[in-house]
Amino acid sequence: MSPKRSDICHIFSLIFFLLLLGQTPLRAQADLDPSTMSQQEKALLMQAQEATKESRQRKNKYIYGYIDRKHKMSENLKHIAAMYGVTWAVYPLSQPDVFKEKGSWKNSRKNFGQLVFDKDEPFWNWFVHPISGSQLYLYYRANGYSRIDSMGMAFISSTLFEFTVEIYTEPASIQDLYQTPVLGSFLGVGLENLSMYLLNSGNAFARTIGHIINPTTLFWFYEGKVQVLPQTNFQDRHSLMIRVGF
Amino acid sequence: MKSIIAVLILVTSLSAQAYRYKFNLKGGINQTWADIKGTDNSEDLLHGTGFNTHFGYKWKYFELTFSSYIYWGEMDGLQFNAQGETIRGEGKFRHVSFGPILRYQFRGVQPFKNWFLFAGLGPVWSLQTIKMDDDFTSTGPKFNRDRKLTFESTGGILAIGIEEDLPYKEMHPVFIELVYSYKKSRKLSVVDASDFTETDILSVEEADQDLSGHFFGISVGFTVF
Numbered sequence: 001m002s003p004k005r006s007d008i009c010h011i012f013s014l015i016f017f018l019l020l021l022g023q024t025p026l027r028a029q030a031d032l033d034p035s036t037m038s039q040q041e042k043a044l045l046m047q048a049q050e051a052t053k054e055s056r057q058r059k060n061k062y063i064y065g066y067i068d069r070k071h072k073m074s075e076n077l078k079h080i081a082a083m084y085g086v087t088w089a090v091y092p093l094s095q096p097d098v099f100k101e102k103g104s105w106k107n108s109r110k111n112f113g114q115l116v117f118d119k120d121e122p123f124w125n126w127f128v129h130p131i132s133g134s135q136l137y138l139y140y141r142a143n144g145y146s147r148i149d150s151m152g153m154a155f156i157s158s159t160l161f162e163f164t165v166e167i168y169t170e171p172a173s174i175q176d177l178y179q180t181p182v183l184g185s186f187l188g189v190g191l192e193n194l195s196m197y198l199l200n201s202g203n204a205f206a207r208t209i210g211h212i213i214n215p216t217t218l219f220w221f222y223e224g225k226v227q228v229l230p231q232t233n234f235q236d237r238h239s240l241m242i243r244v245g246f
Numbered sequence: 247m248k249s250i251i252a253v254l255i256l257v258t259s260l261s262a263q264a265y266r267y268k269f270n271l272k273g274g275i276n277q278t279w280a281d282i283k284g285t286d287n288s289e290d291l292l293h294g295t296g297f298n299t300h301f302g303y304k305w306k307y308f309e310l311t312f313s314s315y316i317y318w319g320e321m322d323g324l325q326f327n328a329q330g331e332t333i334r335g336e337g338k339f340r341h342v343s344f345g346p347i348l349r350y351q352f353r354g355v356q357p358f359k360n361w362f363l364f365a366g367l368g369p370v371w372s373l374q375t376i377k378m379d380d381d382f383t384s385t386g387p388k389f390n391r392d393r394k395l396t397f398e399s400t401g402g403i404l405a406i407g408i409e410e411d412l413p414y415k416e417m418h419p420v421f422i423e424l425v426y427s428y429k430k431s432r433k434l435s436v437v438d439a440s441d442f443t444e445t446d447i448l449s450v451e452e453a454d455q456d457l458s459g460h461f462f463g464i465s466v467g468f469t470v471f
Contacts, residue, residue: 098444117373119396119435121442122340126316147471148269151301174371178314178344182299186273189470 043234050234058202064210064217065196066224068146076153079143083136083157087165095169102169111167118173125175126183133158133184134191135216141192142216144223150188155181265304265415272300272421274467278317278341282459284324285332292339294319298465300347309349309364313403315425315463316342321376326395326456328436329449333389335382341461343372343427347405357408364423366405372429373398374457377439392440393448397457401429420468430458 034042092099118125136157140150158180162172191213198210199217211218217225229241278294296317302310322336349366356362376395384390407423434453438446 117371117396117398119373119375119394119437119445119447121439121445123442125342148271151271151471152269174344175342175373178312182271182301182314185271186299186470 039235046234060200060202061227063226063228064199064224065226066141066192067144067226068149069144069223071143071145071149079140079153080156080160083139084160084165087157087161091161091165091168098169104168107169108167111171112163114167114171115174115177116171118170118175120173120175125179129176129180130183130187133180133182134187135184136181137185137188138192138214138216141188142219142222142224147185147189151181151185154184154188158184265413265419266306267304268415269303270301270415271470272302272311272467273470274298274421274465276315276317276425276463276465278315278319278425278461278463280319280459280461282321282324282457285327285456286325288323288325288334290321290324292319292321292459294339294341296341298467300467302347307351307353309351309366311347311349311366312344313347313368314342314344315427315465316340317463324376324457326376326434327453328395328434328451329386329388331384331386331389333378333382333384333395335378337376337378337382340375340377341372343370343403343429345370345403347403349405351409353411356411360411361408362411363408364406366403368403370401370403370427370429371399372401374429374431388448389436392438394437394439396435396437397431397453398433398435399429399431399457401427403427415469415471418468418470420466422464422466425461425463425465427461427463428459429461430455 034045037045092103133154136154137150140153141147145153159177162177162180166172166176195210195214195217198206199214201207201210216222226242230238231241232238275297276295278292278296280292280294281289282292283289294317296315298313298315300311300313302312317340319339319341320336321339323334325332325334327333345368347366347368349364352363352365354362374397376397378389378391378393380391404426405423407421409421410419412419431453433450434456435450436448438448
C-alpha cells in the first residue's frame with residue numbers, strides 16, 4: 001500500500017516542527033562566546049536567557065511550608081473554641097443515624113465523666129479517629145503551631161470532644177483519647193510532608209492532590225503560604241522579596 | 247558496698263549528648279510472641295505483628311511516656327466461657343494496650359558507640375479481642391460467627407532497650423527495645439460484630455483470669471518529633 005499524499009505532508013510538517021524546536025533562542029545563545037562580548041551584550045544575553053527559562057518552567061506563585069511561632073493564651077483559647085464548635089457541627093453530620101437514634105441529653109448526663117474501653121471495630125479506632133486527628137493536627141500546624149504543640153492542641157480538642165460531645169451518644173473511650181491525637185499526629189506528619197512536596201511541585205494535578213490531603217492549606221488562616229518574588233536589574237542588583245500573609 | 251553503688255551510679259549516669267527536657271513522640275513496629283492461657287488449662291503460643299507509639303517527656307535521666315502497643319495475630323485451641331457457654335476454636339486475635347512507662351536512661355552505659363541503655367516499668371491496661379473463624383465449637387446457641395469476645399485486662403510491662411544518643415530530636419534517634427508484659431483479664435464482653443458501623447454489646451461479665459498470658463516482644467522505632 002503506497003503512502004497517501006496527506007501522510008507525506010504530515011511527516012514533512014512534523015520534521016519542520018522538530019527543526020523549529022531545535023532552533024530555540026537558548027540553543028542559539030549557547031553557541032555565543034561571552035568572553036568576546038561587552039557588558040551590555042552580556043546583560044542582554046542574560047535577560048534573554050532568563051526570559052527563555054521563565055517561559056519553559058512551571059511557575060510557582062507561592063512556596064508552601066510551615067512557619068512555627070509562639071502563640072498567646074487568648075489565641076490558643078480561640079482556636080480550641082473554634083475546633084470545639086466544628087466538632088459539634090461535624091459529629092451529627094458525619095453520623096446522623098447514631099446521633100438521632102442513640103443521642104440524648106439524658107445520655108450525656110449519664111455518660112459524663114465515664115471512661116471505658118470501647119468495643120468498636122478497627123475501622124473506627126485505627127482509621128476514622130486517626131484521620132480526624134490528623135486533620136486537627138494539620139489545622140493547628142496551619143495556624144503556626146510547632147509539631148509538638150499541634151499534637152498537644154489536638155489532644156486538648158479531641159479530649160473536649162470525647163468528654164463533652166461524644167457522650168451525647170456513648171461514653172468517652174480510652175482508645176479514642178489516646179489514638180486520635182497520637183496516631184493522628186503520626187498520620188498528620190506524613191500528610192504534611194507529602195502535601196508540601198506535592199504543593200511545591202508546580203504540577204497542577206499534584207497541587208490539587210496536595211490540597212485534598214491537606215485541606216487546611218486552602219483556608220485564609222494558613223500561615224505557610226509564602227510568595228517569593230525575585231528582583232534584578234540584570235547587572236549588579238539582585239534581591240528576593242518575600243511576602244507572607246498573617 | 248557504698249562505694250560500689252556510688253561508682254555504679256556515676257558510671258551509669260555520665261553525661262551524654264542526647265536531647266533532654268523536651269516532649270517527644272516516638273513510634274515503631276513490633277513483633278510479639280505470647281504464651282496465652284484460656285479456661286480449662288487451654289493454652290496457645292501466639293505470634294503478633296503491629297506497631298507501638300509513645301508520647302512523653304524526657305528529663306535528664308528519666309523519661310515518662312504514655313505508650314500503646316497494638317498487634318494482630320491468630321490463636322488456636324483456646325477455650326473461653328461466655329454467656330454460660332463454652333467456646334473453643336481458632337480465630338483472630340487483636341491486642342491494644344495503654345499505660346504510662348517510666349524509663350531510666352543509663353547514660354554511661356553505651357553497648358555501642360553513641361547508643362545508651364534504658365530500662366522502664368509501668369502498669370498496663372489492655373483490650374484483647376478474639377474473633378472466631380468458621381471452625382469453632384460452642385456448647386450453646388448464643389455464640390455464633392458474628393460474635394466477638396473482648397477481654398479487658400490489666401497487668402504490668404517491663405522494657406529494656408537501647409536508644410541512639412543524638413543531640414537533637416529532629417535527628418530522629420532510633421530505639422530498639424525488648425518488652426515483657428503480663429496481663430490477666432478482668433472483664434469479658436460479648437459483642438455483636440455483624441455490622442461494623444454499630445457496636446452492640448450483648449453481655450458483660452466478670453472474667454478474672456479467664457484469659458492471661460506472658461507477652462514477649464521486640465520493637466524498633468524512632469523519635470518522630
